[in-house]
Amino acid sequence: MTLNAEILNHLEPASEDKAHTLPASLYTDPSYLNLEYQSIFESHWQLVAHQSELINPGDQVVCQVGRIPIVVVRNQNNLLKAFHNVCRHRAGPVAIENGNNKVLRCKYHGWTYTLDGDLRSAPEMSSTPNFDVCQFHLPQAQVEEWQGFIFVCVNNTPPALGDVLKGVAETIKPIDLKAMSFSHRDEYVIDCNWKVYMDNYLEGYHLPHVHPGLSKLLDYRSYDTILHEWHSYQFSPLDRNGEQNPDNFYGDGHAHYYCVFPNLMLNILPGRLQTNLILPVGHNKTKIIFDYYYSDLKSQRTKKLIAQDREFSDEVQEEDIMICEKVQLGLNSGSYEAGRLCIKRETGVLHYQNLVRLALRRSLSV
Ligand code: FES
Numbered sequence: 001m002t003l004n005a006e007i008l009n010h011l012e013p014a015s016e017d018k019a020h021t022l023p024a025s026l027y028t029d030p031s032y033l034n035l036e037y038q039s040i041f042e043s044h045w046q047l048v049a050h051q052s053e054l055i056n057p058g059d060q061v062v063c064q065v066g067r068i069p070i071v072v073v074r075n076q077n078n079l080l081k082a083f084h085n086v087c088r089h090r091a092g093p094v095a096i097e098n099g100n101n102k103v104l105r106c107k108y109h110g111w112t113y114t115l116d117g118d119l120r121s122a123p124e125m126s127s128t129p130n131f132d133v134c135q136f137h138l139p140q141a142q143v144e145e146w147q148g149f150i151f152v153c154v155n156n157t158p159p160a161l162g163d164v165l166k167g168v169a170e171t172i173k174p175i176d177l178k179a180m181s182f183s184h185r186d187e188y189v190i191d192c193n194w195k196v197y198m199d200n201y202l203e204g205y206h207l208p209h210v211h212p213g214l215s216k217l218l219d220y221r222s223y224d225t226i227l228h229e230w231h232s233y234q235f236s237p238l239d240r241n242g243e244q245n246p247d248n249f250y251g252d253g254h255a256h257y258y259c260v261f262p263n264l265m266l267n268i269l270p271g272r273l274q275t276n277l278i279l280p281v282g283h284n285k286t287k288i289i290f291d292y293y294y295s296d297l298k299s300q301r302t303k304k305l306i307a308q309d310r311e312f313s314d315e316v317q318e319e320d321i322m323i324c325e326k327v328q329l330g331l332n333s334g335s336y337e338a339g340r341l342c343i344k345r346e347t348g349v350l351h352y353q354n355l356v357r358l359a360l361r362r363s364l365s366v
């Protein structure tokens with residue numbers, strides 16, 4: 001695709017002394033979405049499942065990475081594999097839903113693949129000239145596990161997953177993500193470009209103005225951001241100068257907020273993880289998936305915590321949705337091209353937008 005010179009100027013990495021946002025057109029012009037799929041979603045690791053969904057040989061999870069339907073399986077040798085969920089016959093799906101199967105049988109005409117992605121049989125094809133089942137294989141994607149979470153990348157050269165998440169497990173100790181169990185999922189569809197939601201997550205600058213309830217839980221003065229190569233880390237103590245905070249129902253410790261490039265958030269509080277996955281549905285519509293995990297699902301204390309947590313998180317999310325949808329209207333208006341960033345409070349936004357700039361430039365080879 002060709003980009004006009006003005007956009008290319010905006011894709012130069014922004015330094016702190018001239019920190020400015022991405023241009024409005026990257027949030028409003030539908031023609032950039034395919035470039036973003038290719039250079040961002042299909043070139044970096046995507047969270048697709050939890051280990052509890054892929055325990056036994058034959059377990060399968062159906063998902064989407066960028067524009068590519070994917071099926072992740074545990075094969076007969078207990079290894080995780082990920083394949084394009086696109087049959088080599090006429091592009092039908094070899095799996096439609098999560099479950100357990102000994103093979104991957106296409107739902108269109110029944111071509112059947114092993115759990116290693118090799119075509120094993122194709123009904124009524126024996127009289128077709130020059131056809132040999134051995135020549136057909138489902139394309140593979142890379143799959144890796146981190147702290148019980150399964151990630152897929154469809155590009156062969158992503159940054160190492162260990163580098164992307166470097167230091168997270170150590171920093172949050174004694175919280176142990178591996179020991180967390182899935183509780184429930186909430187989904188939201190928002191009328192804004194996916195990057196509006198990402199930008200909003202990356203700063204605590206809006207806390208006092210958008211989130212009255214969350215402001216009581218966190219300590220804005222101590223709230224800080226640390227930048228890493230592929231993620232940024234925002235954190236705040238949950239107490240007030242060592243004193244118990246009456247608005248904190250989570251327990252002692254810190255709120256840890258990780259934004260992992262390109263579209264994953266890990267919101268970690270004592271005994272609790274909430275993953276947020278940010279997925280474009282179109283250039284101006286975004287799906288947000290909240291998955292909740294807890295270190296203990298059964299005790300009375302946790303049952304109460306889960307109910308409070310869900311209600312409180314939903315309240316905060318509705319506040320974020322309101323402001324993100326208003327920002328999108330501002331970006332659409334033609335009244336705004338780009339803005340300056342607050343270097344005290346918005347370094348996470350600058351860092352993230354520079355990673356977006358880099359990914360887009362790399363794809364365009366400029
Ligand atoms: S598309 Fe898969 S068997 Fe026809």
Ligand SMILES: [Fe+2]
Pocket residue numbers: 200201206210211320
């Ligand atoms: Fe917010």
